[in-house]
Amino acid sequence: MAVITYxxxxxxxxxxxxxxxxxxxxxxxxxxxxxGAYKVSRGLLDEFGPMRVVDTxxxxxxxxxxGVGAAMVGLRPVIEFMTWNFALLAVDQLVxxxxxxxxxxxxxxxxxxxxxxxxxxxxxxASQHSQAFxxxxxxxxxxxxxxxxxxxxxxxxxxSAIRDDNPVIFIEGEMLYNLKGEVPEGEHVVPLGxxxxxxxxxxxxxxxxxxxxxxxxxxxxxxxKDGINAEVLDLRTIRPMxxxxxxxxxxxxxxxxxxxxxxxxxxxxxxxxxxxxxxxxDELDAPVLRVTGAxxxxxxxxxxxxxxxxxxxxxxxxxxxxxxxx
Amino acid sequence: MTTKVVMxxxxxxxxxxxxxxxxxxxxxxxxxxxxxxEVETDKAVMELVARAAGTxxxxxxxxxxxxxxxxxxxxxGEAGEAVSEEAGKRGGGEAKRDSGTAGxxxxxxxxxxxxxxxxxxxxxxxxxxxxxxPPAPPTAAVAAEQRPSAKPPAREGNGAKAAxxxxxASPLARRxxxxxxxDLVGVTGSGPEGRxxxxxxxxxxxxxxxxxxxxxxxxxxxxxLPRRPADVPYTDVPLTQIRKTIARxxxxxxxxxxxxxxxxxxxxxxxxxxxxxxxxAGKREGGEAGTDAxxxxxxxxxxxxxxxxxxxxxxxxxxxxxxxxxxxxxxxSMAVAVEEGLITPxxxxxxxxxxxxxxxxxxxxxxxxxxxRLKPEEYxxxxxxxxxxxxxxxxxxxxxxxxxxxxxxAVGRMAEKPVAHDGAVAIRRRMRLTMSCDHxxxxxxxxxxxxxxxxxxxxxxxxxxx
Numbered sequence: 029m030a031v032i033t034y035x036x037x038x039x040x041x042x043x044x045x046x047x048x049x050x051x052x053x054x055x056x057x058x059x060x061x062x063x064g065a066y067k068v069s070r071g072l073l074d075e076f077g078p079m080r081v082v083d084t085x086x087x088x089x090x091x092x093x094x095g096v097g098a099a100m101v102g103l104r105p106v107i108e109f110m111t112w113n114f115a116l117l118a119v120d121q122l123v124x125x126x127x128x129x130x131x132x133x134x135x136x137x138x139x140x141x142x143x144x145x146x147x148x149x150x151x152x153x154a155s156q157h158s159q160a161f162x163x164x165x166x167x168x169x170x171x172x173x174x175x176x177x178x179x180x181x182x183x184x185x186x187x188s189a190i191r192d193d194n195p196v197i198f199i200e201g202e203m204l205y206n207l208k209g210e211v212p213e214g215e216h217v218v219p220l221g222x223x224x225x226x227x228x229x230x231x232x233x234x235x236x237x238x239x240x241x242x243x244x245x246x247x248x249x250x251x252x253k254d255g256i257n258a259e260v261l262d263l264r265t266i267r268p269m270x271x272x273x274x275x276x277x278x279x280x281x282x283x284x285x286x287x288x289x290x291x292x293x294x295x296x297x298x299x300x301x302x303x304x305x306x307x308x309x310d311e312l313d314a315p316v317l318r319v320t321g322a323x324x325x326x327x328x329x330x331x332x333x334x335x336x337x338x339x340x341x342x343x344x345x346x347x348x349x350x351x352x353x354x
Numbered sequence: 355m356t357t358k359v360v361m362x363x364x365x366x367x368x369x370x371x372x373x374x375x376x377x378x379x380x381x382x383x384x385x386x387x388x389x390x391x392e393v394e395t396d397k398a399v400m401e402l403v404a405r406a407a408g409t410x411x412x413x414x415x416x417x418x419x420x421x422x423x424x425x426x427x428x429x430x431g432e433a434g435e436a437v438s439e440e441a442g443k444r445g446g447g448e449a450k451r452d453s454g455t456a457g458x459x460x461x462x463x464x465x466x467x468x469x470x471x472x473x474x475x476x477x478x479x480x481x482x483x484x485x486x487x488p489p490a491p492p493t494a495a496v497a498a499e500q501r502p503s504a505k506p507p508a509r510e511g512n513g514a515k516a517a518x519x520x521x522x523a524s525p526l527a528r529r530x531x532x533x534x535x536x537d538l539v540g541v542t543g544s545g546p547e548g549r550x551x552x553x554x555x556x557x558x559x560x561x562x563x564x565x566x567x568x569x570x571x572x573x574x575x576x577x578x579l580p581r582r583p584a585d586v587p588y589t590d591v592p593l594t595q596i597r598k599t600i601a602r603x604x605x606x607x608x609x610x611x612x613x614x615x616x617x618x619x620x621x622x623x624x625x626x627x628x629x630x631x632x633x634x635a636g637k638r639e640g641g642e643a644g645t646d647a648x649x650x651x652x653x654x655x656x657x658x659x660x661x662x663x664x665x666x667x668x669x670x671x672x673x674x675x676x677x678x679x680x681x682x683x684x685x686x687s688m689a690v691a692v693e694e695g696l697i698t699p700x701x702x703x704x705x706x707x708x709x710x711x712x713x714x715x716x717x718x719x720x721x722x723x724x725x726x727r728l729k730p731e732e733y734x735x736x737x738x739x740x741x742x743x744x745x746x747x748x749x750x751x752x753x754x755x756x757x758x759x760x761x762x763x764a765v766g767r768m769a770e771k772p773v774a775h776d777g778a779v780a781i782r783r784r785m786r787l788t789m790s791c792d793h794x795x796x797x798x799x800x801x802x803x804x805x806x807x808x809x810x811x812x813x814x815x816x817x818x819x820x
Contacts, residue, residue: 282526282552313526313552314545352545352553 029212035205037179038068041186042106044214046076049104052190055082055091056108056145065110066146066205092118092143096125096195099141104190109145112199113157118143119164126195127170139195144186146202147175148239148289149326152333158326160290162237165197166267166299172196172220173266177241179209181264184218192220201239223270225277229259232347233277235300236287237263240319240338244287247343258347266296274300275307282313283350287343292320314350319343356431356438357406361421363540364393364400365730371395372420373402373427378410384430391417391427397697397733398726402427405544409433523550530555535674535758588681590674597678601794611673612793615752618805620812622768622783625654628815632709651785652688652742653713655765657818658811659740660684660704666804670737671795672758678795679758687736687756688716690723697723698756700736709818744768750786760792761801763808785812 032040046052053076058065060073060083073081084091088109095107109115115122126139149158166173174189174196176182182200189196201207226241227248236244241262248258261277263269278284284304286297297318304316322336348354361371371393378390384404391402412429415421429437521538523531527550531538536555543550593601601612632649663670663684672679684705687698699719701712722728741753744767753764766786773782787808791801811817 310525310529313524352551 029210031208032179032211033205034176034179034182034201034207034209035066035068037183037209037211038186038200039070039072040211040213041183041190042069042072043075045187045190046072046080049190051102052104052106053080053082053098054106054108055084055095057084057086057091057110059083059108064108066202068200068205069108088114088117089121092121093125095141095143096121096129096139099126099139099195100129100137104140104142106142106144106190109143111157111202112145112147112161113159115143115145115161122165122171122195122197123168127168130194131170138193140193142186142189142192142196142198144189144198144200146205147199148202149321149333149337150202152328152330153326154328155325158333160288160321162197162199162266162288163290163295163299165199166296167294170195172268173199174220174264175199175201175238175266176264177201177204177226177236177238177262179207179211180216181218181224181262183211184216185220185264187217188220191217196220199238203239204242207242218264220265221268221270222264223273224262224264225259225273226262227258227260229257230281231257231259232283232285232350233259233261233274233281234285234287234343234347235261235263235274235277235297237266237296239289240287243338243340244343247340247347250340250344251347256347256351256353263296263300269299269303271303271307274303278304278316279308279311282311283347284312284316285319285343285346285350286316287319287338289321289338292318292323295320314352317346317350319346356411356429356435357408358426359390359402359404359428359430360424361393361427362402362542363423364402364542365395365397365540368395368397368423368540370420370422371400371402373415373417374399375417376413377401378404380410380413381433382410383433384408384410394726397730398728400729404430406430409435411435412437521550522548524552526552527555587683588679590677590679592677597794600797601673611755611757613755613790614793614798614801615788615790616798616801616805617750617786617788618809620785620787620809621773622651622785622812625651625812625815626768626783629654648717649709649713650716651744651768652740652765653709653716654815654818655742655763655812656686656688656701656704656716656740657707657709657712658808658815659738659763660686660701660707661811661818662804662808663738664705665807666800668796668800669761669791669804671760672737673760673792673794674758681737683737685735685737687733687739687759688719689739689741689753690720692724692726697728697733698736698739699723699728699733702735739763740765744785750788752788753790755790755792757792760795761804762790764788764790 042054046054054069054072059069060078060081063070063073069081092107092115095105098105109118122143126141126143130138147162148160162173162175165171172189172192172194174185176185186198189198227245229248234244234248241260244258244260248260251258259277259281261273286300288296290296292298295318297320301316301318305312319338319342321338324336327333327336345354361373364371374392374394376391378384378388384390385407386404388404389401390404390410393400393402408430409432410428411431414426414428421427431437521541522543522545523538524545528538530536530552531541534555538550541550541554544554545551629649629651636648667680667682670681670684672681683703685700685702686704687700689696689698701707701715701719704712707715719728719732723733736756736759738759739753739756739762741762742765743751744765747767749769750766751764753762755762764787766788768783768785770781771784772779773784775782787805789801789805
């Protein structure tokens with residue numbers, strides 16, 4: 029199996045889906061001539077031409093709206109936001125148009141569009157460009173939210189997202205684009221709504237997604253040296269959430285820590301914890317703890333930025349607490 | 355930072371304990387799990403262990419003192435650390451804790467803790483924290499909403515004993531306790547603020563014959579008394595209507611446990627011969643370890659009872675109010691007279707043990723019972739009891755069933771008697787067994803069949819190894 033980057037895995041998924049279905053097209057800022065701000069669309073303009081790889085002006089609300097309209101009349105647009113920080117301008121189209129159309133047209137008009145781009149923080153991009161917005165979109169009925177953590181999942185989930193008949197918010201990890209991993213060639217499709225056990229263990233469940241999967245796996249490795257066997261469960265799709273996988277794992281380990289990059293208040297972890305305490309209360313041997321980004325705008329200062337992020341040490345500390353080891 | 359050592363509830367019913375002897379002296383280094391002192395409870399002499407590491411700074415009570423559960427007995431801290439006045443005083447409030455560490459930098463929490471300390475000069479016995487409770491401020495790693503400042507103040511110092519009747523336990527611990535019939539009152543919690551967590555139940559009942567695994571439903575559907583399904587210690591069978599009616603009517607008739615008695619006289623000649631042969635063989639082997647010849651009649655009876663119970667699961671059962679628990683494991687309790695009363699240490703898996711193992715174990719258990727050094731798990735969890743008053747020259751007697759067990763065997767003395775044997779009157783050693791049966795579970799014929807099997811085994815001891 030070929031070992032390629034997360035970036036190239038996404039590129040493969042786009043190319044294969046555009047080859048497979050002439051209704052699929054890519055639109056966004058710098059996706060064509062510049063081949064993508066993060067080079068995800070490398071080579072696509074040459075292969076598919078300017079009708080299917082469309083450069084737009086810096087008008088997020090505008091091209092998101094064009095995407096919704098195109099989807100309503102039968103095309104399958106993939107709308108790239110240079111980052112999800114910039115997509116704030118397009119939220120009206122995403123929430124009030126894309127998410128509502130099927131419901132408000134009594135099922136007559138769907139929006140089979142994918143809105144994709146990098147989310148979360150990178151390194152010293154400061155408060156306005158270091159934000160994890162998945163909980164915003166996961167809050168909206170009518171939107172699916174997908175966040176791959178590995179190259180293989182990036183390819184398989186993007187293909188599923190493009191084929192899905194509903195609007196999908198596809199949030200990539202800005203720090204994951206260079207991550208390498210084995211990716212099956214050709215038809216590799218990962219269904220939406222299925223979590224994945226990235227590491228099996230019996231002592232504690234660490235639930236995570238996107239960048240926090242790597243953080244959790246590092247913590248799990250460290251814990252293993254201490255004799256603690258952590259199960260790392262990657263949600264992959266935030267909404268619809270694979271509650272069965274979550275509950276099965278927690279029922280097995282009886283202890284749980286939920287890790288995410290975003291802010292704590294009303295975060296993804298809050299939803300996970302709600303499900304756990306409601307469905308498997310009698311399985312819990314400790315309160316479920318959350319490890320999140322600090323509840324502040326992301327500092328620019330390098331040391332403060334480091335301190336504000338969820339990292340393996342914080343995950344280990346939370347695991348030790350739910351295991352009553354500290 | 356100092357941590358307090360309190361008198362722990364070391365038995366399910368313990369309300370106070372007498373500190374018999376300090377095993378660690380002031381100034382000694384202690385690790386978690388070290389035995390700090392021996393404590394005499396209402397049932398046994400138990401060990402009080404350290405739940406924090408450091409140096410034993412102070413004995414707050416002297417050896418010999420009787421101390422209510424959850425009262426301070428000692429202080430552990432760093433070597434040379436001063437013991438603050440309130441921490442070193444029995445009946446004082448919160449232990450003084452260093453609130454300046456990095457993990458507690460949250461100013462709200464520190465302030466709260468500080469004000470609590472300043473109030474601590476007023477004694478408030480209910481607020482002792484067992485030493486097993488670290489202050490547990492979630493560190494900076496944990497989301498801000500989980501910081502202690504968000505906690506209602508009432509939770510501070512709300513120790514295990516703060517609210518009588520309400521034991522703090524994790525949901526999982528509660529479920530396991532319910533499944534195993536363990537009373538959480540008296541289980542020492544090792545979690546924050548004395549919370550009982552799953553691991554506390556592991557140590558409490560690890561050796562008890564219990565399991566949280568449900569019996570396979572298929573097994574119970576096909577046969578009411580399944581014989582030894584693999585890997586399942588017992589099988590719970592819901593009460594049938596007729597069983598319910600029997601239980602209700604008989605209980606109305608003679609009391610909470612409707613008991614009836616069955617007596618059978620057993621010819622012990624061959625058991626006595628076998629025992630003498632074993633003793634002689636042991637002596638020839640020189641009484642080396644492992645060839646101990648001191649097998650008693652009671653050991654042989656326990657072994658025979660265990661083997662007979664295997665064949666009669668109805669007598670190896672617990673009455674559980676709304677269902678009957680048929681044990682697939684055999685754990686024989688043996689009544690041992692001790693100075694203040696009696697106690698029933700348990701020979702676990704007695705059916706699977708050799709006579710030699712049973713002899714050694716029963717001697718050890720009886721000796722430690724008399725010294726009151728049994729651990730709770732050593733005198734709970736039996737599935738049937740044997741009580742023997744033969745050595746006190748009692749011909750026969752009736753014993754009281756120890757619920758939830760449903761049967762008990764009262765063993766009388768063995769005595770030479772003229773009996774008809776092989777067509778002639780002969781002097782034979784005979785012994786009377788009386789079984790008390792809980793009629794809610796065991797019917798007359800059921801109990802009689804068990805006794806018949808037992809009698810057969812004793813009259814033909816080779817059956818024990820058959």
